[in-house]
Amino acid sequence: xxxxxxxxxxxxxxxxxxxxxxxxxxxxxxxxxxxxxxxxxxxxxxxxxxxxxxxxxxxxxxxxxxxxxxxxxxxxxxxxxxxxxxxxxxxxxxxxxxxxxxxxxxxxxxxxxxxxxxxxxxxxxxxxxxxxxxxxxxxxxxxxxxxxxxxxxxxxxxxxxxxxxxxxxxxxxxxxxxxxxxxxxxxxxxxxxxxxxxxxxxxxxxxxxxxxxxxxxxxxxxxxxxxxxxxxxxxxxxxxxxxxxxxxxxxxxxxxxxxxxxxxxxxxxxxxxxxxxxxxxxxxxxxxxxxxxxxxxxxxxxxxxxxxxxxxxxxxxxxxxxxxxxxxxxxxx
Amino acid sequence: xxxxxxxxxxxxxxxxxxxxxxxxxxxxxxxxxxxxxxxxxxxxxxxxxxxxxxxxxxxxxxxxxxxxxxxxxxxxxxxxxxxxxxxxxxxxxxxxxxxxxxxxxxxxxxxxxxxxxxxxxxxxxxxxxxxxxxxxxxxxxxxxxxxxxxxxxxxxxxxxxxxxxxxxxxxxxxxxxxxxxxxxxxxx
Numbered sequence: 367x368x369x370x371x372x373x374x375x376x377x378x379x380x381x382x383x384x385x386x387x388x389x390x391x392x393x394x395x396x397x398x399x400x401x402x403x404x405x406x407x408x409x410x411x412x413x414x415x416x417x418x419x420x421x422x423x424x425x426x427x428x429x430x431x432x433x434x435x436x437x438x439x440x441x442x443x444x445x446x447x448x449x450x451x452x453x454x455x456x457x458x459x460x461x462x463x464x465x466x467x468x469x470x471x472x473x474x475x476x477x478x479x480x481x482x483x484x485x486x487x488x489x490x491x492x493x494x495x496x497x498x499x500x501x502x503x504x505x506x507x508x509x510x511x512x513x514x515x516x517x518x519x520x521x522x523x524x525x526x527x528x529x530x531x532x533x534x535x536x537x538x539x540x541x542x543x544x545x546x547x548x549x550x551x552x553x554x555x556x557x558x559x560x561x562x563x564x565x566x567x568x569x570x571x572x573x574x575x576x577x578x579x580x581x582x583x584x585x586x587x588x589x590x591x592x593x594x595x596x597x598x599x600x601x602x603x604x605x606x607x608x609x610x611x612x613x614x615x616x617x618x619x620x621x622x623x624x625x626x627x628x629x630x631x632x633x634x635x636x637x638x639x640x641x642x643x644x645x646x647x648x649x650x651x652x653x654x655x656x657x658x659x660x661x662x663x664x665x666x667x668x669x670x671x672x673x674x675x676x677x678x679x680x681x682x683x684x685x686x687x688x689x690x691x692x693x694x695x696x697x698x699x
Numbered sequence: 700x701x702x703x704x705x706x707x708x709x710x711x712x713x714x715x716x717x718x719x720x721x722x723x724x725x726x727x728x729x730x731x732x733x734x735x736x737x738x739x740x741x742x743x744x745x746x747x748x749x750x751x752x753x754x755x756x757x758x759x760x761x762x763x764x765x766x767x768x769x770x771x772x773x774x775x776x777x778x779x780x781x782x783x784x785x786x787x788x789x790x791x792x793x794x795x796x797x798x799x800x801x802x803x804x805x806x807x808x809x810x811x812x813x814x815x816x817x818x819x820x821x822x823x824x825x826x827x828x829x830x831x832x833x834x835x836x837x838x839x840x841x842x843x844x845x846x847x848x849x850x851x852x853x854x855x856x857x858x859x860x861x862x863x864x865x866x867x868x869x870x871x872x873x874x875x876x877x878x879x880x881x882x883x884x885x886x887x
Contacts, residue, residue, distance in 0.1 A: 367811045369836060371852035378821050381829065385837035396845035397854045444844040 372400070380408055388413065388425040388432045388481065389463045393444055395480050402480055411481050414514070415474065416488035417502065423473055424460070426487055433462035434473060440466075474502050478509065489539070490517035496528045500535055507538045514543040515563075520550060520570075533557050564614075565651065580605060585614045586651060592622035596629040596636065599676075599684060603632050609668040616648065617656050618686040625682035631674075638662050638676035646673050647695040648687055658687045730766060732759060733773035734788070738781030741773045748791040753824035779819045783812060787819055790828055798827070 371379065383391065383405060395402040414426040423434040433449050442464040449460040465473060477483060486506050491499045506513055516536060521529055529549045537560050544565035551557075555573045564585045568574050571589040576598040579587070599620075605611050627636050639660050649655040661673035671689045676682070732749055735741045749755045758774060776784060817832045840848045848854065855863065 367813070368851055368853045369814045369839065371836070372854060373814075374817065375821065378817065378829075378833070381833045382836050385834055386840075390837070390840060393843065393845050394840070394848055397849045397852075398857050398860060400857075400860050401854055446842050 372404075379404060383408060387430070387461065388427065388477075389434075389446060389461060391481065392434070392463070392465075392477070406480050406482060409482060410484055413481055413483050414485045414487035415477060415483050416486060417474070417490065417493075417498075419492050421467070421493060422462075423477065424487070425477065425481070425483070430458065431460040433460050434477075435462050435464050436467040436473075437464040438467045439464075475505055478505065478511075484509075484511055486511050486513040488515045488517065489513055490515075491519055491521070491529075492517070494519075494521065496521065496532055500532055503532075503535050503539055506540075507535070511540065513539045513541050516541050516545050518547040518549050520548050527552075530555055576601065583612075583614055586617045586654070587615070588617075588619045590621045592620050593624050594620060594622050595624040596626065596631050599625075599631045600629070603664065603674070606672070607632075607664070607666050609666065612688075616650055616688045616690070619683065621681055621683040623682060625676060625678065625684060627678060631676060631684075632664060634662070636676040636682075637678050638674055643673075645697040646687055646689065647697070648689065650690075656687055658685050661685070661687070730769070732764070732769045734776060734784065735773045736776050736779040736781045736784035740781050740785075742784065742788045744788055744791060745795060748788070748795040750796075751791045751794060751825045751827065752787075753826070755823065776819075776823070778822065780815055783815045783819045786812070786816060787823060787825065787828070791825070794827070 371382065374382070383394075386394065391405055395405050411427075416424045416426070418424050418433070421436045425432045425434070437443070443466060444463060446461055446463045449462045452459055486502075489499060489503055489506070503513075505511075516539065518529060518532075518536075530551060537557075541561070541563040543563050544567070545563050546567045548569035550570040551573055553572070557573055559578060559582075562583045566582070566584045566586070567588040567590075569590045571592045574589050574592065574594075576594060579589075579594065579598070579602055606615070625636060629635070631638065640662050641660050643660055643662070645657060645659040646661065647655060647657040658673050658675055661675035664672050664674050666672070673687045673689065674684070675686075676684045730746045731743050732746060732755070733741050733743055734749075734755070746759060749759065755774060762768075764772065779787075813832065813835060817829070817836060820829045820832055839851050843851065849856070
């Protein structure tokens with residue numbers, strides 16, 4: 367029995383729309399321009415959008431996630447099924463729906479405009495399609511959207527040439543949560559972040575120089591394959607000790623072949639460790655927990671404590687955990 | 700105005716419909732109010748049952764009727780069909796003094812009446828029933844394609860919308876021209 371939905375008063379129409387998931391609203395928006403306008407007019411939704419593997423686009427509404435899958439087969443359009451795997455950080459299998467592959471480039475924009483989505487949950491190049499990443503990043507920049515996370519995976523093309531070009535685009539993104547990068551850039555590559563997210567994790571981090579580290583405002587910094595030296599760390603920790611510096615920093619982990627026992631860090635020659643000191647565990651961020659044992663305590667001028675451990679060997683590394691009493695466990699080992 | 704038992708219309712005046720009472724009689728005598736729809740059939744409903752409707756509850760609070768006054772002045776809802784009002788009254792009676800469970804088996808099932816029911820419930824401001832009704836409406840298009848949705852929810856195509864808009868403009872133009880001519884005639 368049909369029902370004349372558009373004859374409902376506006377608030378009632380809004381109530382019905384509220385009970386529809388993004389896949390249903392997408393189908394509804396395809397019914398007519400008038401309906402799409404009516405959906406859009408309901409204002410910004412607290413939803414997030416991201417791309418996934420196999421040319422999928424995901425919309426997250428709180429705990430629930432919905433997947434737009436692309437197909438070239440018109441018979442499959444608008445067919446729904448459960449996604450075969452649980453979503454990230456969830457036990458729920460998302461509902462998925464096939465849409466026209468020709469729309470892939472436009473779909474992102476269409477969903478943003480129709481649902482007034484203001485947050486991009488994740489931008490990455492998991493499909494090895496950096497051009498598509500560039501396009502979607504440009505949209506996010508134009509619309510001044512918050513981007514929670516950017517992941518850049520290594521590219522097969524020589525020395526990540528395309529990625530070099532992308533980095534200037536990336537610098538215009540408003541990344542809030544985390545930046546992960548494992549691209550091996552050319553040796554002469556230079557990059558200066560304009561703003562920092564909460565977390566940064568860089569593999570092949572030869573381009574992340576001391577200047578960046580000194581200005582970094584992250585909560586968590588992990589640099590693997592770094593070329594930072596003892597002298598750099600000495601400068602960094604002398605700055606850290608001053609009151610008011612690095613107010614956010616909780617965790618620093620740097621693996622660098624340049625760490626050695628030839629010069630001091632805070633007047634200590636590496637390795638920097640104290641076997642008598644306890645295991646310190648701290649949790650913060652998104653269910654992240656960190657631990658450091660047999661470390662040396664260093665104290666900021668304002669009394670804040672940090673635990674530093676520097677190990678030598680084949681893979682020299684430095685770990686530093688800043689202690690906040692509310693999130694720390696101390697275990698004597 | 701005619702009164703009925705359980706909403707069945709009757710020519711002769713009769714006692715208005717009474718809500719089905721729960722097994723245990725209330726200790727304090729309950730007050731009753733009277734409502735009627737487009738068909739003028741009067742339904743007797745307890746104040747407890749009517750609490751579901753924010754609109755009626757507000758009217759009751761403002762009026763401060765005695766039982767006699769309430770009987771003599773049923774609340775008129777001329778915009779609601781009699782059978783729809785009956786459904787609503789039944790639901791209010793069944794849920795007197797208790798919240799609606801998430802899956803309510805006592806809710807009206809008639810799909811063909813859903814549109815009118817939603818409008819009535821929205822007008823009477825019965826929040827829980829409205830949520831259920833909207834859920835029913837939303838369920839109608841689960842897993843459907845845009846083409847199917849257009850049929851189920853009677854959504855005009857863009858071309859139909861454009862044609863209707865043109866028609867409306869044309870009509871408005873004609874009406875405006877008519878008014879101008881009439882005004883000119885009056886001036887003469």
